[in-house]
Amino acid sequence: MPIDFSFTEDQELIRKAVKEWCERNLTLEKVREMDTKGEIPREIWKGLAELGVLLPTVPKEHGGAGVDWVTHCIIGEEIGYADITIATAAAFIVVEGAWGFTLDKYCSEEVREKYVKPAIRGEKFVGIAxxxxxxxxxxxxxxxxxxxxxxxWIINGEKMYISGTEECKKYGGGYWILARTSPAPPEAPHRGMTAFFLPFDTPGVEITKRFEDCGRMAISTGGFKMEDVRLPDEYRLGEEGKGFYYTMEGFDNARLIIAASAMGVTQRVLEIGIDYIKQRKAFGWPIGKFEGISFELADLWTEMEATKALVYKTAWMNDLKYKGKFSAREVSKYISMCKLKAPHLALKACEKVMIWHGAYGYTKECPVEMGWRGVMSYxxxxEGAANIQRVVLVRELLGPDYVAYKKLKE
Ligand SMILES: Cc1cc2nc3c(=O)[nH]c(=O)nc-3n(C[C@H](O)[C@H](O)[C@H](O)COP(=O)(O)OP(=O)(O)OC[C@H]3O[C@@H](n4cnc5c(N)ncnc54)[C@H](O)[C@@H]3O)c2cc1C
Structure with missing residues (x-):
């Protein structure tokens, strides 16, 4: 009987602790307030740090909680369940959390001391640009x-649509960036790229844009330019010329966690829907008695359970990848399926549940519209467009020659 779907006692304890913390601190009323004001209050950020869930997969010897990827997914799922706009999960569990692990893996001791450890304590923000x-x-x-x-290194360029630029400027921190350090052949443009950690207060860094997004309002999205920014070599991440590969590893980790967070959103909005369709009456019956509605619920719940199974299987594979038991490419394939499926399922669940609510669902008195606007970002x-997840899958399923923009061999 080698297959076992149960979580460990520690994983269950962490789920319970995060759930209880969210029930006290991240209620739907609080989430509405955050969405309206366009910021995540500092006490939420600090509270998550005290709970020990910021950058949770960073090893204990580097100041993290050293949990596995299954546990990181549990944290993402619970935070997504609480904040259905996905802003809190996006900022702290995906961008800081998953990218923080990858940053810690490739950074120098100086970057770790000055940025990774303070981020774990909720003092500074680290992101990806x-x-x-x-x-x-x-x-x-x-x-x-x-x-x-x-x-x-002297860096020039501009990054755009970057999560957390205002928070990073206000509280300090920096970004994982990717820059070209040598020319690459046309057939392999990803070569010759190097990753760096850019402290946001380095001279020459300037915010150029704050976008007015339609959802995920509590975390800023912006752009910044880098003009003759000087970074010591200690701020290079890993080896020169390998930045693309490290960045893809970071994307994989982040895509897994956003998929888990989207599953939290899906479950929460379906539960909101269940409560409503059991009490709202039309033609003398609760609308949940009409199969036009109840069958949609049955289908969505089935898709949610199937997707959760995929996400947790993939988290388990990701843990084994770091122990050398699965190849990065094999796990990438599964992660792309998670990223392709989970946010779209959350969007579909939000849309259906809004429609079940009738006119009320189209108002801001009903919380579900916040989820709909928020998960659309993913x-x-x-963390990578849906079609790019399909490109990864096609490459793995049919072979690299079948990626649309590659010329097929005669
Ligand atoms: C809210 C939000 C926050 C973000 N935060 C960050 C961040 O913190 N850091 C960061 O670096 N980036 C961030 N991004 C940017 C995100 O990574 C990009 O949006 C994403 O990589 C897609 O790039 P693009 O928007 O330029 O679209 P494009 O690459 O221009 O793609 C446009 C469309 O074409 C499709 N397409 C592209 N190539 C192909 C292909 N080969 N085959 C089929 N279809 C294709 C895409 O699926 C998409 O629908 C954020 C985006 C959003 C919306």
Whole structure:
């Protein structure tokens, strides 16, 4: 009997602790307030730090909680269940959390002491900034450059649609960035890219944009430029020229956690829907008696359970990947399926539950619209567009020659 779907006692305890904390601190009323004001209060951020869930997968010897990826998914799921706008999960459990692990893996001791450890304590913000105005999916289009000068790198470029720029400026911290450090052949544009950690208060860094998003309002999205920014070599992440590969590892970790968070949103909105369709009456019956509605619930719940099974299987694989038992490519394939499915399922659940609510569902008195606006960000593109997940899958299922933009061999 080798297969076992149960969580460990520690995992159950962490789920309970996060759930109870959210019931006290991250109620739907609080989430509405955050969505309206456009910020996550400092006490929420600090509370998550005290709970020990910031950058939770960072090893204990580096100041983290050293939990596994299954546990990190549990945390994401519970935070997504509480804050259905997905802003809290996006900011602290996905961007800081999953990227924080990857940052810690490749950074120098100096970056760890000055940025990773304070981020774990909820004092500074760490994020990820790869996207540029010219394109996010197409890495070859990135224009940011880093040129070596003695023991320093001189960086020029602009990053756009970046989560947390205002928070990073206000509280301190910095970003994982990707820059071209040497030319690459046209058939392999991802070569010649190096990753760096950019402290946000470095001279030459300037915020150029704050977007007015339609959802996920409590975390800012902005752009910043880097003009002759000088970074010591200690701020290079990993080896020169390997930045693309490290960044893809970071994306994989983040995509897994956003999928888990989206499952929390899905379950919460379906539960809101269940409560409503049991009490709202039409034609003398609770509307949950009409199969036009109850069958939609049955289908959505089935899809949710199937997707959760995929997400937790993938988290288990991700843990084994770091123990050398699965290849990165094999796990990437599963992670792309999670990212492809989970946010869209959450969006569909929000849409259906809004419709079950009738006119009330279209008002801000009903919480579900916050979820609908929020999860759309992950359907559109945050942590990688849906079609890019399909490209990864096609590459694995049919072979690399079948990726649309590659010329097929005769
Ligand atoms: C709310 C929000 C927060 C974000 N936060 C961050 C952040 O913190 N850091 C960061 O670096 N980026 C961030 N992003 C940017 C995100 O990573 C990009 O949106 C994403 O990579 C897609 O890039 P793009 O928006 O430039 O779209 P494009 O790459 O221009 O794609 C446009 C459309 O074309 C499709 N497409 C592209 N290539 C192909 C192909 N080969 N085959 C089929 N279809 C294709 C895409 O699926 C998409 O629908 C954020 C985005 C959002 C919406």
């Amino acid at each position: 790869t996207t540029e105005a010219g394109g996010g999916s197409d890495v070859a289009a990135f224009k940011t450059t880093a040129k070596k000068s003695g023991n320093e 359907c559109i593109g945050a």
